[in-house]
Amino acid sequence: MPLQWVIVFFAWAxxxxxxxxxxxxxxxxxxxxVSAGMFLLAVALMALPFEQHGWTRxxxxxxxxxxxxxxxxxxxxxFSAATLEQEGFDHWRSRAYHAAYxxxxxxxTLALLADNLGVMWVAIEIATLATVSMVAVHRTPAAFEAAWxxxxxxxxxxxxxxxxxxxxxxxxQPLLTEETGLSWTALMAVAAxxxxxxxxxxxxxxxxxxxxxxxxxxxxxxxxxxxxxxxVPISAVLSGLLLNAAMLAVLRAKSIVGANPExxxxxxxxxxxxxxxxxxxxxxxxxxxxxxxxFAWSSIEHMGIAAFAFGLGGPAANLAGLLHLIGHALVKxxxxxxxxRAAQLKGSQKIADIGGLVATHxxxxxxxxxxxxxxxxxxxFVIFASEFRLFSVAAAELPxxxxxxxxxxxxxxxxxxxxxxxxxxxxxxPDSGGALNGWREVASAVPVWLHLLVAVGLGIAxxxxxxxxxxxxxxxxx
Amino acid sequence: xxxxQLTYDLAHLLGGAxxxxxxxxxxxxxxxxxxxxxxxxxxxLALAAAWQAHAQHAPGLYLTALLxxxxxxxxxxxxxxxxxxxxxxxxxxxxxxxxxxxMIAGVGLVGLAILAVLPATEGVRALAREDxxxxxxxxxxxxxxxxxxxxxxxxVIGLLSLENGLxxxxxxxxxxxxxxxxxxAALVLMVAMVAGVITFQIRERLDTVDTGSLEEHRGxxx
Numbered sequence: 144m145p146l147q148w149v150i151v152f153f154a155w156a157x158x159x160x161x162x163x164x165x166x167x168x169x170x171x172x173x174x175x176x177v178s179a180g181m182f183l184l185a186v187a188l189m190a191l192p193f194e195q196h197g198w199t200r201x202x203x204x205x206x207x208x209x210x211x212x213x214x215x216x217x218x219x220x221x222f223s224a225a226t227l228e229q230e231g232f233d234h235w236r237s238r239a240y241h242a243a244y245x246x247x248x249x250x251x252t253l254a255l256l257a258d259n260l261g262v263m264w265v266a267i268e269i270a271t272l273a274t275v276s277m278v279a280v281h282r283t284p285a286a287f288e289a290a291w292x293x294x295x296x297x298x299x300x301x302x303x304x305x306x307x308x309x310x311x312x313x314x315x316q317p318l319l320t321e322e323t324g325l326s327w328t329a330l331m332a333v334a335a336x337x338x339x340x341x342x343x344x345x346x347x348x349x350x351x352x353x354x355x356x357x358x359x360x361x362x363x364x365x366x367x368x369x370x371x372x373x374x375v376p377i378s379a380v381l382s383g384l385l386l387n388a389a390m391l392a393v394l395r396a397k398s399i400v401g402a403n404p405e406x407x408x409x410x411x412x413x414x415x416x417x418x419x420x421x422x423x424x425x426x427x428x429x430x431x432x433x434x435x436x437x438f439a440w441s442s443i444e445h446m447g448i449a450a451f452a453f454g455l456g457g458p459a460a461n462l463a464g465l466l467h468l469i470g471h472a473l474v475k476x477x478x479x480x481x482x483x484r485a486a487q488l489k490g491s492q493k494i495a496d497i498g499g500l501v502a503t504h505x506x507x508x509x510x511x512x513x514x515x516x517x518x519x520x521x522x523x524f525v526i527f528a529s530e531f532r533l534f535s536v537a538a539a540e541l542p543x544x545x546x547x548x549x550x551x552x553x554x555x556x557x558x559x560x561x562x563x564x565x566x567x568x569x570x571x572x573p574d575s576g577g578a579l580n581g582w583r584e585v586a587s588a589v590p591v592w593l594h595l596l597v598a599v600g601l602g603i604a605x606x607x608x609x610x611x612x613x614x615x616x617x618x619x620x621x
Numbered sequence: 622x623x624x625x626q627l628t629y630d631l632a633h634l635l636g637g638a639x640x641x642x643x644x645x646x647x648x649x650x651x652x653x654x655x656x657x658x659x660x661x662x663x664x665x666l667a668l669a670a671a672w673q674a675h676a677q678h679a680p681g682l683y684l685t686a687l688l689x690x691x692x693x694x695x696x697x698x699x700x701x702x703x704x705x706x707x708x709x710x711x712x713x714x715x716x717x718x719x720x721x722x723x724m725i726a727g728v729g730l731v732g733l734a735i736l737a738v739l740p741a742t743e744g745v746r747a748l749a750r751e752d753x754x755x756x757x758x759x760x761x762x763x764x765x766x767x768x769x770x771x772x773x774x775x776x777v778i779g780l781l782s783l784e785n786g787l788x789x790x791x792x793x794x795x796x797x798x799x800x801x802x803x804x805x806a807a808l809v810l811m812v813a814m815v816a817g818v819i820t821f822q823i824r825e826r827l828d829t830v831d832t833g834s835l836e837e838h839r840g841x842x843x
Binding site: 261262265268275279294295301305309312313317324343344 | 737740741742743744749750753756757760764773784790798799802803809810813814817
C-alpha cells in the first residue's frame with residue numbers, strides 16, 4: 144500500500160481501536176499516539192518524491208497542508224488528552240468522541256491527498272459526518288441546534304459540490320478515457336479543450352458547494368454555532384483543518400476552470416465572496432458576546448482574506464493566500480486552545496465572564512494574548528507576512544478593493560484588540576473549578592506556545608524548501 | 622441514442638417521473654403522504670438506475686438501483702412511518718410558504734434549471750444534458766421543500782429528494798467513474814441524517830419536531 148493510503152488507514156485503524164477500548168482512561172493517550180504516528184508518516188511522505196498515484200497525489204499544493212493538518216491534529220490530541228476530563232464525558236461519549244476524532248483525521252488527510260475529485264468529495268463528506276457527531280456529543284439542545292444546522296447546511300453544500308463534480312465530468316467526458324475519469328491531473332490536462340459553458344456551470348456548483356464548507360459569506364451561517372457548541376478541541380480542528388480542506392477543493396476547481404481561456408474567469412467570484420466575508424465578519428465581530436463564537440467569526444474573516452487573495456490570482460497573491468491558510472490554521476487553533484481552556488476555568492464562554500487571565504493564569508493569559516495579536520496580523524507572525532504580501536499586490540492591481548479590504552481588516556483588528564483587553568487584562572473574574580492537576584496543566588498550555596513558535600518561525604525565517612514549495616504551488620493554482 | 626429510440630424515451634420517462642414526484646412531495650398536506658411520495662420517488666429512481674444499467678451495459682448501476690430501492694423505497698420510509706406513529710407526531714405538514722405559492726415557485730425553478738443547463742451544455746450529448754436539466758430541477762425542488770417546510774421530517778425528506786436528483790444526474794452521464802461508490806457514499810450521508818433525526822427525537826423527547834423549537838437555542842440568544 145502506498146504511504147498516502149497508509150496515513151489514512153492508520154487513522155481509521157486508530158478509530159477502530161479507540162472505539163473498542165474498554166478502558167477510556169488510556170484512550171486520550173492512545174488518541175495522541177495515533178495522531179503522533181500520523182504526523183510522522185506525513186513527514187515521511189514529504190521525503191518521498193511527489194507523484195500522482197491512483198486516486199491520490201502528493202504535490203507542492205497539498206503537502207504543506209497535509210503537514211500542517213497532521214501537526215495541528217497532533218497538538219489538538221495532546222490538548223484534548225490534557226483537558227478532556229473538563230468536558231465531563233461518560234464512557235460511551237468518550238468512545239464516540241475519540242473514534243470520531245480519528246475518523247475525521249483520516250478523512251481530512253484523504254481529502255487533502257485526493258487526486259480523484261470523487262474520492263475528495265467522499266472524504267470531505269466523511270469528515271463532515273465525523274465532525275457533526277463531535278459537535279453534537281454534549282447532547283444539549285444548543286449542541287443539537289448547532290449540529291443540525293451544520294448537518295443540513297453542509298449536507299446541501301456537499302450535495303451541490305457533487306452535482307458540480309458530475310457536471311465537470313460531463314464537460315470533460317469526450318476527452319477522457321475510462322480509467323482517468325475525475326482525476327484532477329487528467330482534468331487539468333484536457334481543461335483547455337473542454338466545453339467552456341459546461342465548465343462554467345460546474346464551477347458555479349463546486350464553488351457554492353465547497354464554499355459552504357469553507358464558510359464563505361453568505362454560506363457561513365453554520366460555522367459560528369458549530370465552533371462554539373462542540374467540545375473545546377473540536378473548534379481547533381474545525382477552524383484549522385476542515386476549512387482548509389474545503390478551500391483546497393475550491394482551489395482545485397478554480398485551477399481547472401482557470402486553465403480554459405474561454406470559460407469564465409473564476410477570480411472575481413472569489414474576490415466577491417472574500418470581500419463579503421471580510422466585511423460582514425468585521426462588523427459581526429463587534430456584536431459577539433460569546434468568546435468562541437467571536438473567534439469563529441474571525442475564522443470567517445480569515446477565510447475571506449484567503450479567498451480574496453486567490454481571487455486576485457497570480458503567483459504573488461496566491462502565495463499570500465496559501466501562506467495565510469497555513470498561518471491561520473496554526474494561530475487560530477492556538478487561539479481556540481486558549482479560549483477553550485479559559486472557558487473551562489471560568490465555567491462560561493461569555494466574554495463578560497472571562498477577564499484578567501494574565502493576572503490569574505499567566506501562562507494561559509499571555510499565550511492567549513499573543514495568539515490574539517498573531518491572529519490580528521501583528522508582526523512577526525506568519526499572518527502578518529501573508530497579509531503584507533496580499534496588500535502589496537492588491538494595492539497595485541485593484542487599489543479600490545484593497546482599500547475596502549483594509550477597512551474591513553482594520554475594523555476586525557479593533558474588535559480583536561478590544562476582546563484581547565477584556566479577556567486577558569481587565570478585572571480578573573472568579574474561577575469556577577476547572578483546575579487541572581500536574582502535567583495536564585502544562586500539557587494544556589504547551590500546544591498554544593508551540594503553535595505560536597512555529598508561526599513566528601514561518602513568519603521570520605521560513606525554511607527554504609517550504610518557501611519554494613509554496614511558490615511553485617502558487618503557480619499551479621493560476 | 623436519440624428521440625424515438627426506446628432507450629432514450631424510457632430514460633426520459635423515468636427521469637420525468639422522478640421530477641413529477643418532487644412536485645407531488647410539494648403539495649402534500651399530511652406527513653404520511655409525504656413519506657409515501659418519497660418512497661415512490663425512490664422506487665422510480667431505482668427503476669431509472671436499473672434502466673441506465675441496462676442501456677449503458679454498466680452492471681455496477683444495478684447495485685445503485687438495488688441500494689436506492691432498498692434504502693429509499695423501503696427502509697427509510699418504513700423507519701419514518703414508524704417514528705411518526707410511535708412518537709405521535711403532528712400528522713399535518715406545517716408550511717412556511719403555502720402549497721400554492723410553493724408549486725408556482727417550483728415551476729419557476731424547473732424553468733430556471735432548464736434555462737441554466739440547456740444553453741450551457743450545448744456541446745454535450747442530448748440525453749445527458751436533458752438528464753442533467755431534470756436532475757437539477759429535482760435538486761432545486763428538494764431545496765425549495767427544505768426552505769418552505771418547518772417540520773424536521775419534511776426538511777430531511779427535502780434533502781433526501783435533493784440527493785435523489787444527484788443520483789439521477791450521476792447515472793445519466795455515460796461512463797462516469799465511481800458512480801456506485803459516490804451514490805453509496807451519498808446514501809450513507811442520508812441514512813446518517815435520518816438516524817440523526819430519529820435519535821434526536823427519541824432521546825431528547827422534545828414534544829415537537831418543529832425546527833422552530835430549536836430557534837431559542839440558536840446562536841447567542843440565551
